[in-house]
Amino acid sequence: xxxxxxxxxxxxxxxxxxxxxxxxxxxxxxxxxxxxxxxxxxxxxxxxxxxxxxxxxxxxxxxxxxxxxxxxxxxxxxxxxxxxxxxxxxxxxxxxxxxxxxxxxxxxxxx
Amino acid sequence: xxxxxxxxxxxxxxxxxxxxxxxxxxxxxxxxxxxxxxxxxxxxxxxxxxxxxxxxxxxxxxxxxxxxxxxxxxxxxxxxxxxxxxxxxxxxxxxxxxxxxxxxxxxxxxxxxxxx
Numbered sequence: 001x002x003x004x005x006x007x008x009x010x011x012x013x014x015x016x017x018x019x020x021x022x023x024x025x026x027x028x029x030x031x032x033x034x035x036x037x038x039x040x041x042x043x044x045x046x047x048x049x050x051x052x053x054x055x056x057x058x059x060x061x062x063x064x065x066x067x068x069x070x071x072x073x074x075x076x077x078x079x080x081x082x083x084x085x086x087x088x089x090x091x092x093x094x095x096x097x098x099x100x101x102x103x104x105x106x107x108x109x110x111x
Numbered sequence: 112x113x114x115x116x117x118x119x120x121x122x123x124x125x126x127x128x129x130x131x132x133x134x135x136x137x138x139x140x141x142x143x144x145x146x147x148x149x150x151x152x153x154x155x156x157x158x159x160x161x162x163x164x165x166x167x168x169x170x171x172x173x174x175x176x177x178x179x180x181x182x183x184x185x186x187x188x189x190x191x192x193x194x195x196x197x198x199x200x201x202x203x204x205x206x207x208x209x210x211x212x213x214x215x216x217x218x219x220x221x222x223x224x225x226x227x
Contacts, residue, residue: 034215043115043201043218044154087153097142097167097205099216101153 002027002092006102013109016077021086021105024070029093033071035064036087038104044087047073078109114138115219117202123225126192132222134185134202142166143185144216145177146201154201154218160185192226199223 003026013019025033032051036044048057050066057064061082063074073086085106089099115136124130134143142161146154159167160179174196176188185202203216 032215036218041199041221041223043117043199043203043221046215046217049215089153097144097159097161098156103153 002090002094002100004088004090004100004102006086006088006105008105009103010106011108013075013078013107015079015109015111018074018076018078020075021073021107022070023073023088023102025088025090025100027090027092027100030090031093032091033066034089034091034099035071035073036089038085038087040085047086075107078107080109080111083107083109115202115204115217117200117219117222119222120220121223121225123227124189124192125227126194128192129188129190131189132187132200132202132224134187134219135183136204136217136219137183138204138206138217139182140204140206140217141182142205142207142214143179144203144205145185145187146203146218148199148201148221158187189224192224194226197224197226 005024007022035047038044048064053068055066061076065072085104087104088102118133144159145157148154157171158177163179174191178186199221201221202219205214205216207214
Protein backbone atom coordinates (compact mmCIF):
# COMPACT_ATOMS: atom_id res chain seq x y z
CA UNK A 1 0.00 0.00 0.00
CA UNK A 2 1.28 3.45 -0.96
CA UNK A 3 2.10 5.75 1.94
CA UNK A 4 3.05 9.41 2.16
CA UNK A 5 4.18 10.93 5.45
CA UNK A 6 4.77 14.62 6.01
CA UNK A 7 6.71 16.20 8.83
CA UNK A 8 6.46 18.21 10.90
CA UNK A 9 2.67 18.41 11.33
CA UNK A 10 3.01 22.08 12.21
CA UNK A 11 5.85 24.57 11.96
CA UNK A 12 6.11 28.09 13.29
CA UNK A 13 8.75 30.40 11.84
CA UNK A 14 9.70 33.99 12.27
CA UNK A 15 9.69 36.10 9.14
CA UNK A 16 13.01 35.57 7.37
CA UNK A 17 13.76 32.29 9.17
CA UNK A 18 14.43 29.67 6.48
CA UNK A 19 13.41 26.04 6.98
CA UNK A 20 12.36 22.83 5.21
CA UNK A 21 9.28 20.64 5.11
CA UNK A 22 9.67 16.89 4.59
CA UNK A 23 7.63 14.41 2.59
CA UNK A 24 8.71 10.77 2.79
CA UNK A 25 7.03 8.24 0.56
CA UNK A 26 6.67 4.51 0.03
CA UNK A 27 5.11 4.20 -3.39
CA UNK A 28 5.16 1.44 -5.95
CA UNK A 29 6.75 2.87 -9.07
CA UNK A 30 6.63 6.61 -8.41
CA UNK A 31 5.30 8.46 -11.44
CA UNK A 32 5.20 11.90 -9.92
CA UNK A 33 5.37 13.79 -6.63
CA UNK A 34 3.29 16.92 -6.26
CA UNK A 35 3.41 19.84 -3.84
CA UNK A 36 0.34 21.96 -3.21
CA UNK A 37 -0.35 24.94 -1.00
CA UNK A 38 -3.76 25.21 0.64
CA UNK A 39 -5.20 28.24 2.41
CA UNK A 40 -8.07 27.71 4.92
CA UNK A 41 -11.38 26.99 3.22
CA UNK A 42 -9.87 27.07 -0.27
CA UNK A 43 -8.78 24.50 -2.82
CA UNK A 44 -5.18 23.30 -3.08
CA UNK A 45 -2.99 25.49 -5.27
CA UNK A 46 -0.47 23.65 -7.41
CA UNK A 47 3.19 24.42 -6.71
CA UNK A 48 5.49 21.76 -8.21
CA UNK A 49 5.63 18.39 -9.91
CA UNK A 50 8.79 16.29 -9.52
CA UNK A 51 9.32 13.15 -11.57
CA UNK A 52 12.72 11.66 -10.79
CA UNK A 53 15.36 11.58 -8.07
CA UNK A 54 17.74 14.51 -8.26
CA UNK A 55 15.17 16.84 -9.76
CA UNK A 56 14.80 20.34 -8.30
CA UNK A 57 12.28 23.09 -9.00
CA UNK A 58 12.07 26.65 -7.72
CA UNK A 59 9.40 29.31 -7.49
CA UNK A 60 10.04 32.55 -5.67
CA UNK A 61 10.98 31.62 -2.07
CA UNK A 62 10.20 27.92 -2.54
CA UNK A 63 12.45 25.13 -3.76
CA UNK A 64 11.39 21.50 -4.04
CA UNK A 65 13.83 18.59 -4.24
CA UNK A 66 13.36 14.85 -4.70
CA UNK A 67 15.32 11.77 -3.69
CA UNK A 68 14.39 8.11 -4.00
CA UNK A 69 12.75 8.15 -0.57
CA UNK A 70 11.67 11.70 0.17
CA UNK A 71 11.07 15.23 -1.01
CA UNK A 72 11.87 18.51 0.68
CA UNK A 73 10.17 21.84 0.30
CA UNK A 74 12.70 24.49 1.24
CA UNK A 75 11.37 27.92 2.20
CA UNK A 76 13.91 30.73 2.06
CA UNK A 77 13.31 33.92 4.02
CA UNK A 78 9.58 33.27 4.44
CA UNK A 79 7.00 36.01 4.72
CA UNK A 80 3.70 35.97 6.64
CA UNK A 81 1.84 35.42 3.36
CA UNK A 82 3.58 32.05 3.04
CA UNK A 83 1.47 30.82 5.96
CA UNK A 84 -0.67 27.91 4.72
CA UNK A 85 -0.95 24.14 4.79
CA UNK A 86 1.48 22.47 2.39
CA UNK A 87 0.33 19.16 0.95
CA UNK A 88 2.50 16.50 -0.65
CA UNK A 89 0.95 13.87 -2.93
CA UNK A 90 2.30 10.97 -4.97
CA UNK A 91 1.08 9.13 -8.02
CA UNK A 92 2.16 5.52 -8.29
CA UNK A 93 2.54 3.23 -11.25
CA UNK A 94 -0.68 1.48 -10.32
CA UNK A 95 -3.05 4.24 -11.35
CA UNK A 96 -3.44 6.93 -13.97
CA UNK A 97 -5.57 9.01 -11.66
CA UNK A 98 -5.16 8.41 -7.95
CA UNK A 99 -3.04 10.59 -5.71
CA UNK A 100 -1.91 9.45 -2.28
CA UNK A 101 -1.80 12.54 -0.07
CA UNK A 102 0.15 13.19 3.08
CA UNK A 103 -1.65 14.83 5.99
CA UNK A 104 0.03 18.16 5.32
CA UNK A 105 2.26 20.58 7.21
CA UNK A 106 0.64 23.69 8.68
CA UNK A 107 3.15 26.51 8.30
CA UNK A 108 2.75 29.73 10.28
CA UNK A 109 5.12 32.62 9.62
CA UNK A 110 5.03 35.34 12.24
CA UNK A 111 5.96 38.94 11.36
CA UNK B 112 -4.43 29.58 -17.56
CA UNK B 113 -5.00 26.79 -15.05
CA UNK B 114 -8.38 27.80 -13.69
CA UNK B 115 -11.08 25.48 -12.45
CA UNK B 116 -14.25 27.19 -11.30
CA UNK B 117 -16.86 25.85 -8.88
CA UNK B 118 -20.32 27.05 -7.95
CA UNK B 119 -21.75 27.73 -5.50
CA UNK B 120 -19.05 28.76 -3.03
CA UNK B 121 -21.26 27.88 -0.09
CA UNK B 122 -24.33 25.64 0.19
CA UNK B 123 -26.59 24.90 3.13
CA UNK B 124 -29.15 22.15 2.66
CA UNK B 125 -31.53 20.04 4.67
CA UNK B 126 -31.45 16.26 4.66
CA UNK B 127 -34.47 16.07 2.34
CA UNK B 128 -33.23 18.59 -0.21
CA UNK B 129 -31.86 17.98 -3.69
CA UNK B 130 -29.04 20.23 -4.82
CA UNK B 131 -26.20 20.20 -7.34
CA UNK B 132 -22.60 21.34 -7.37
CA UNK B 133 -21.09 22.56 -10.60
CA UNK B 134 -17.51 22.54 -11.86
CA UNK B 135 -16.13 24.00 -15.08
CA UNK B 136 -12.74 24.11 -16.80
CA UNK B 137 -11.70 25.48 -20.19
CA UNK B 138 -8.17 24.13 -20.34
CA UNK B 139 -9.05 21.25 -22.64
CA UNK B 140 -8.44 18.76 -19.86
CA UNK B 141 -9.94 15.31 -20.41
CA UNK B 142 -9.96 14.04 -16.83
CA UNK B 143 -12.11 15.57 -14.09
CA UNK B 144 -12.34 14.63 -10.44
CA UNK B 145 -14.52 15.12 -7.36
CA UNK B 146 -12.89 15.12 -3.94
CA UNK B 147 -14.29 15.50 -0.42
CA UNK B 148 -12.20 17.21 2.24
CA UNK B 149 -12.96 17.32 5.96
CA UNK B 150 -11.30 19.84 8.25
CA UNK B 151 -7.59 19.24 8.87
CA UNK B 152 -7.59 16.20 6.56
CA UNK B 153 -6.24 15.75 3.03
CA UNK B 154 -8.65 15.50 0.08
CA UNK B 155 -10.32 12.12 -0.46
CA UNK B 156 -11.06 10.99 -4.01
CA UNK B 157 -14.72 10.33 -4.79
CA UNK B 158 -15.11 10.07 -8.58
CA UNK B 159 -13.02 10.32 -11.73
CA UNK B 160 -14.29 11.00 -15.24
CA UNK B 161 -12.00 10.31 -18.16
CA UNK B 162 -13.10 11.45 -21.63
CA UNK B 163 -16.58 12.10 -20.18
CA UNK B 164 -16.95 8.53 -18.90
CA UNK B 165 -16.98 7.49 -15.26
CA UNK B 166 -13.70 5.69 -14.62
CA UNK B 167 -13.52 5.53 -10.85
CA UNK B 168 -16.16 5.48 -8.12
CA UNK B 169 -14.49 5.12 -4.74
CA UNK B 170 -17.46 3.29 -3.23
CA UNK B 171 -19.30 6.56 -2.72
CA UNK B 172 -22.88 6.32 -1.35
CA UNK B 173 -25.60 6.64 -3.97
CA UNK B 174 -26.85 9.88 -2.41
CA UNK B 175 -23.96 11.43 -4.38
CA UNK B 176 -24.52 11.21 -8.15
CA UNK B 177 -21.91 12.56 -10.56
CA UNK B 178 -22.56 13.70 -14.10
CA UNK B 179 -20.26 14.86 -16.90
CA UNK B 180 -22.41 16.55 -19.60
CA UNK B 181 -19.40 17.48 -21.74
CA UNK B 182 -15.63 17.72 -21.56
CA UNK B 183 -15.72 21.09 -19.76
CA UNK B 184 -18.43 20.49 -17.18
CA UNK B 185 -18.77 18.25 -14.15
CA UNK B 186 -21.75 18.14 -11.81
CA UNK B 187 -22.34 16.46 -8.48
CA UNK B 188 -25.99 15.88 -7.64
CA UNK B 189 -26.83 15.63 -3.97
CA UNK B 190 -29.92 14.00 -2.46
CA UNK B 191 -30.88 12.92 1.06
CA UNK B 192 -27.51 13.82 2.53
CA UNK B 193 -26.52 13.30 6.14
CA UNK B 194 -24.94 15.86 8.49
CA UNK B 195 -21.66 13.92 8.30
CA UNK B 196 -21.52 14.75 4.59
CA UNK B 197 -20.77 18.37 5.51
CA UNK B 198 -17.34 19.14 4.05
CA UNK B 199 -15.43 21.08 1.40
CA UNK B 200 -16.10 19.53 -2.01
CA UNK B 201 -13.31 20.01 -4.48
CA UNK B 202 -13.26 19.60 -8.22
CA UNK B 203 -10.02 19.03 -10.10
CA UNK B 204 -8.98 18.47 -13.68
CA UNK B 205 -5.92 17.12 -15.45
CA UNK B 206 -4.77 17.16 -19.02
CA UNK B 207 -4.38 13.58 -20.06
CA UNK B 208 -5.12 10.39 -18.18
CA UNK B 209 -3.24 8.26 -20.68
CA UNK B 210 -0.91 5.64 -19.34
CA UNK B 211 2.71 6.70 -19.26
CA UNK B 212 1.94 10.36 -18.85
CA UNK B 213 2.01 11.87 -15.40
CA UNK B 214 -0.20 14.90 -15.49
CA UNK B 215 -0.87 17.43 -12.79
CA UNK B 216 -4.27 17.83 -11.17
CA UNK B 217 -5.46 21.43 -10.81
CA UNK B 218 -8.04 22.11 -8.14
CA UNK B 219 -10.93 24.51 -8.00
CA UNK B 220 -11.71 26.73 -4.99
CA UNK B 221 -14.23 24.29 -3.58
CA UNK B 222 -17.84 24.37 -2.38
CA UNK B 223 -18.36 24.52 1.38
CA UNK B 224 -21.36 22.25 2.02
CA UNK B 225 -23.30 22.24 5.28
CA UNK B 226 -26.04 19.64 5.80
CA UNK B 227 -28.50 20.46 8.57
